[in-house]
Amino acid sequence: MTQQARGPRVHERWAHLRFSVIGQLLAAPPAKGELKAAIEGLAGRTWQHPTTGEPVRFGFSTIEHWxxxxxxxxxxPVGVLRRKVRANAGRQHAICDAVRQAVLAQYAAHKSWSVQLHHDNLVALAETKPELTPVPSYPTLRRFMKANGLDKRRRVTSRQTDGADRAEDKLADRExxxxxAEYVGGLWHxxxxxxxxxxxxxxxxxxxxxxxxxLDDRSRLACHLQWYLAETAEIIAHGLSQAFQKRGLxxxxxxxxxxxxxAAEITQGLARLGILHQTTLPYSPYQxxxxxxxxxxxxxxxxxxxxxxxxxxxxxxxxATQAWAxxxxxxxxxxxxxxxxxxRFLAGPNVTRPCPDSNALRLAFTRTDHRMQRKSDGTVVIEGRRFEIPNRYRHLTxxxxxxxxxxxxxxxLVDERTGTVLTRLYPQDKTQNASGLRRTLSSIANGSATPTDVEPATGLPPLLARILDQQAATGLPPAYxxxxEAKDEEGETP
Known part of the structure; x- marks a missing residue:
């Protein structure tokens, strides 16, 4: 095929050829009675086929129609000379409704199969289901699957999990x-x-x-890079803290x-720093x-x-990584x-915020948990280690x-209502406690009074005095x- 024969579309190449044949008649219309002779002259000429490049001639009636x-x-005038698209273009008459449903059901269950594997299984299925015969050929099935977007899709993972199913459903249903991000600091990866x-x-x-x-989404700036020997929550907190101190929050x-x-330390720490943390779908690294x-x-x-x-x-x-970045x-x-x-990072627009100091970051990347205080010695157990609670918080359970x-x-130790840090807790030192020295009890934290502030009450308790008065007011003797007992103690019989 010659370079002239190759073009963007077959229909356009045909339209250009047809227009070149009759273009002279439109540019210089023949005189009255000379049109027939002009068309016969064009029909006698040899033209180049638009797809094969071979010599070709066109009949009188064909040129006249053009x-x-x-x-x-x-x-x-060129557009009307294009070839018409077939009315049944894109339709496979060899694929009946039964075959269509079988192919769709097969594809829904096995999106990773090749067209050849789909065809081979369709042939095997037709042996047990006569309604699927005649089985369409491989080229017909391939055209059908391509026209309907039934492309081969690689499974996100070989594991059958709920996360993998959700990832594949999202790929199938969503574009x-x-x-x-519109702003620098609006989104980090x-x-x-x-x-x-x-x-x-x-x-x-x-x-x-x-x-x-x-990485900053808008500017593609490498905020921080560092190599480690493991991937743990401590490593993530360590790296993020440096990125925040370099570029802001x-x-x-x-x-x-x-x-x-x-990890809880990471998710809760980001929330304390006012950073919205989002995660990708499982098995969806493209996000x-x-x-x-x-x-x-x-x-x-x-x-x-x-x-x-x-x-x-x-x-x-x-x-070397720091220098390269x-x-x-x-x-x-x-x-x-x-x-x-x-x-681009410096040009903005920028929505980053100032980063707190190292101590605040260290305190932010922690997890919150609840413990029951042991009243006997005022301690709690955290990760298998016992910590002492200051005695001013002994009233908390x-x-x-x-x-x-x-x-x-x-x-x-933090306030359960506000999240404010109350005090730092230290591990129990049993060796130091063995010295026998004990601290004096402090006032209850946030307490308004202690029992030692007033004289103890004397006499009968108010409740007991009240019920005795009620009993006396009835005028009846006690009901017993x-x-x-004195005679029994002296050994006498009643």
Whole structure:
């Protein structure tokens, strides 16, 4: 086929050929009585077929039909010369209703099958169900499935779980669209990535490092990157605290559903800092695509430069990563936004907030739990360790405590009503308690009075005095028979 024969559409190529045949008759209309001779001259000429490129001729009546159709059209004479679309285009008459339902049911149960596998199973099913015969050919079935959007879909996971079913249903029912936050700091992404190169630890072990990364959605700025040897809630809190101190507090955040990402210390800490934490659907990494795509340059540019390093350590890797993030990724023109991430981050508009100090962040990333105070010694048990409650809170039975599972050296007692930190709790020191020294009881916290502030009441209790008066007012003797106990004590018989 020649270059001239190839074009965007077959119907347009035919329209252009037909217009080129009769175009001379429209540009220079023949005189009266000479139209027949002009058309016969065109019918005698050889033209190039628009699809095969072979020589072709057209009959007198065909050219005459083209001429009058174009002559009557005032706005688009080329458009009327296009080939008409078949009335049954896109329909497969070889596929009856029974076959159609069988294919749809088969696809609903097995979206990961190829068209060939669907066809083979349809042939096997037709052997037991005569209403499915004749079975359509493979090309017919392929055209039918393509026309109806029955494409082969890879399963999100081989596990049959509720999360996997929800992810597949969302892919089937909802469209996928790219998005971008309107403001810098409006949305942050974070995730962990297992590196492609191992590091040598001080213990002489080769370990695969894990990169924790935080990315701003609008600017694509790498807020913080750091390699660790594990993925735990402590690591997430450590990395997020540095990102917040570098770039400020975002308004919302998106992460996956990993155990470290959704630990109580992380979710409650983000809520205390005023950050809306959202998670992706299980088995739906495309919802966090910006973060997932960021791992490409990490491996393709950063890790590729360590190919000649034989004794890579975690410290060396982290130092190089910080330099690469600040001086390469953040300052390099991003192909999608057309500018450097740091330039867009500084240009705004910005909705980030100032970050509190390190102590406030440390206190924020803790979990809230409730414990029952043991009245005998004023202690509670947290993660298998016993902590002493200051005696001014001895009147409380149910206590609310805040702590991080990885740092039991920082445990606080908080007000259950307001969440205000009341005091810090320390582990019980039994060796110190063995000295025998005991503190004097302090006043009850928030108490208005203590029993030692007034003289103790004397005489009969008011209730007892009242019921005795009521008994005397009846004029009746007590409802019991007295017994002389003195005689029994002297040994006399009644």
């Amino acid at each position: 001429y009058y159709r174009a002559l009557k059209e005032r706005t688009d 996928i669209r790219g998005y971008e 974070w995730d962990c990535h297992h590196g492609s190169k191992k590091v040598l630890t001080a213990r002489g072990e080769w370990v695969t490092p894990i990169l924790f990364g935080v 975002p308004r919302s955040a998106l992460s996956d559903n990993g155990a470290a990402m959704t 966090n695509a910006k973060q997932e795509a960021f791992w490409g340059p990490v491996e393709g540019r950063l890790m590729a430069m360590f190919e000649g390093v034989s004794d890579l350590t975690l410290a060396m890797l982290n130092e 600040e001086f390469d990724h953040n300052r390099k023109i991003h192909s999608e936004i057309g500018e450097a991430p740091i330039t 149910r206590l609310e405590v805040r702590y991080a599972g990885w740092d039991l050296g920082l445990v606080h 028979l007295p017994k002389d």
